[in-house]
Amino acid sequence: MPIKGSDMKKKRKLPDAADHEHRSKITSFTRPKIRGARPSSVGGDKLFSSKKCLAWFHEYAGPDQVVGPDAMEKFCEDIGVEPENIIMLVLAWHLEAASMGFFTKEEWLRGMTTLQCDCTQRLQSKLDYLRGELNDATAFKNIYRYAFDFARDKDQRSLDMDTAKSMLSLLLGRTWPLFSVFHQFLEQSKYKGMNKDQWYNVLEFSRTINSDLSNYDEDGAWPVLLDEFVEWQKTRSASSS
Known part of the structure; x- marks a missing residue:
């Protein structure tokens, strides 16, 4: 499963920057292409804010500048999605996350910027969009292929x-x-x-x-x-x- 609670508490060592860069290249061919993800106003808010997105990240990130397993459970709870829901795999694909159970700051900012999400409410408003990706044959194929490198032990x-x-x-x-x-x-x-x-x-x-x-x-x-x-x-x- 993508980010299941019981699985997250196992093993998963935080990769160093060089290792993370190498593994990002492995899955680069599956990078998502967002269709129609334009800046939008949600609930009367201003347009997307990188500063707000970074502050949102730090609500979950620990001292290692990463959203780890425990914080991931809280993140899932806040957006109203079960950790084992396939939407979490689709989101990880959009963030180009390299390791199951972890979102780095770079992954978060890159993916959330593309999705134009800088807060919980905006991501919740995109959940139907993420779910819809599974009905697109090309997107699904890329998500499926991405899942292999995402889920395997990196050694x-x-x-x-x-x-x-x-x-x-x-x-x-x-x-x-x-x-x-x-x-x-x-x-x-x-x-x-x-x-x-x-x-x-x-x-x-x-x-x-x-x-x-x-x-x-x-x-x-x-x-x-x-x-x-x-x-x-x-x-x-x-x-x-």
């Missing part, structure tokens, strides 16, 4: 399987008819993690392959993981018919 090249299953549930659980079956496959499989190629191809598979798997090409360039899933599901279907 690992792959997502551990528990995290992968949680993120897949968040991103595809409500829209992919085969998700519950795929989840069962992962539960019983030998795989301990999911690499980037597998992660990307699961989305492509969910978008292009029929629920009955009738158009799956075994000779196509799918990862072995998906070949094994198709074989596993066809065997199950045959034994139950």
